[in-house]
Amino acid sequence: MKTEKGFVEEEIPEGMDLAREIKRLKEEKNAVILAHYYTVGAIQDVADFIGDSLALARIAEKLDNPVIVMCGVHFMGETVKILCPDRKVLVPDLNAGCSLADSCPAGELAEFIARHPGHTVISYVNTSADVKALTDIVVTSGNALKIVGSLPEDEKIIFGPDRNLGNYINSQTGRDMVLWDGACHVHEKFSLDGIVELKKAHPEAKVLVHPECPAPVRLLADKVGSTAVLLKWAAESDACEFIVATESGILHEMQRQCPDKTFYPAPPQGETCGCNDCAYMKLNTLEKLYLTLKYEQPEVTVDPAIIDRARRPIERMLALS
Numbered sequence: 001m002k003t004e005k006g007f008v009e010e011e012i013p014e015g016m017d018l019a020r021e022i023k024r025l026k027e028e029k030n031a032v033i034l035a036h037y038y039t040v041g042a043i044q045d046v047a048d049f050i051g052d053s054l055a056l057a058r059i060a061e062k063l064d065n066p067v068i069v070m071c072g073v074h075f076m077g078e079t080v081k082i083l084c085p086d087r088k089v090l091v092p093d094l095n096a097g098c099s100l101a102d103s104c105p106a107g108e109l110a111e112f113i114a115r116h117p118g119h120t121v122i123s124y125v126n127t128s129a130d131v132k133a134l135t136d137i138v139v140t141s142g143n144a145l146k147i148v149g150s151l152p153e154d155e156k157i158i159f160g161p162d163r164n165l166g167n168y169i170n171s172q173t174g175r176d177m178v179l180w181d182g183a184c185h186v187h188e189k190f191s192l193d194g195i196v197e198l199k200k201a202h203p204e205a206k207v208l209v210h211p212e213c214p215a216p217v218r219l220l221a222d223k224v225g226s227t228a229v230l231l232k233w234a235a236e237s238d239a240c241e242f243i244v245a246t247e248s249g250i251l252h253e254m255q256r257q258c259p260d261k262t263f264y265p266a267p268p269q270g271e272t273c274g275c276n277d278c279a280y281m282k283l284n285t286l287e288k289l290y291l292t293l294k295y296e297q298p299e300v301t302v303d304p305a306i307i308d309r310a311r312r313p314i315e316r317m318l319a320l321s
């Protein structure tokens with residue numbers, strides 16, 4: 001068994017029923033599996049809880065399992081570790097990063113904050129633990145509007161790292177937050193023309209857009225919201241067809257909850273990629289999840305001094321949302 005590459009490497013016997021083995025190991029170790037909506041469908045099907053980043057943080061806070069497997073990206077594992085520091089927190093592949101979190105290194109953010117004295121620092125949950133330690137309040141796409149709206153109107157705010165989500169909040173709340181210039185490689189890439197063409201082909205379809213998408217794509221939306229908000233809106237809508245401008249993994253749960261409705265993934269720009277997958281989320285596979293549970297590796301670690309400082313803005317978020 002080797003983990004040098006950031007995940008456990010071992011040959012898996014042919015024909016093994018991975019879902020059954022995962023269930024067995026989970027029970028044997030009193031482990032719990034959390035999965036983000038963007039993970040592959042096979043992982044969502046074996047998870048104990050699936051959700052958006054806000055729901056997963058709330059669930060993690062209430063768990064008492066000694067082993068927590070976070071099937072998502074690295075910062076999501078860190079968030080769980082910060083909320084549950086005495087537990088073993090595992091992610092199937094430590095290489096599952098996030099282009100948005102990577103766009104905001106803690107050292108550069110510290111300089112940015114120093115250049116804007118007197119500002120409250122609000123960070124999107126898609127950030128490293130080091131960035132959260134520099135933050136006053138963490139938000140997710142599910143609660144950002146509510147939390148920013150709850151602050152005094154004259155409060156000076158730095159918002160990072162997603163410029164699109166920051167712009168969206170400014171436009172909805174009339175604020176003038178100072179924005180960090182970061183973005184997500186999936187949500188930046190949706191093709192405006194492609195969505196318009198899809199809408200022409202399916203004129204009755206409602207357009208669902210994640211707020212990490214740029215403003216021109218958001219303007220086409222019937223609903224803008226976090227993954228959980230889009231899911232609920234689609235389930236409750238009278239419409240039968242939807243064009244979905246967020247990572248493709250969400251379609252698995254949308255289709256499961258609404259078997260009679262049709263969901264079309266919004267196309268990305270360019271000819272090279274026919275999908276809108278988050279390459280990082282898709283590093284998590286059922287095989288790696290099985291080996292992670294078997295060997296309780298690889299483990300997410302966060303410096304205890306950082307845990308202390310990063311916990312406060314997350315708890316503030318949970319209290320405000």
Ligand code: 13P
Binds near residue numbers: 225
């Ligand atoms: P949610 O907050 O909607 O779960 O989104 C997380 C994310 O990574 C979006 O790209």
Ligand code: SF4
Binds near residue numbers: 100126184185279281
């Ligand atoms: Fe990060 Fe974008 Fe992947 Fe979400 S979809 S985890 S923001 S890279």
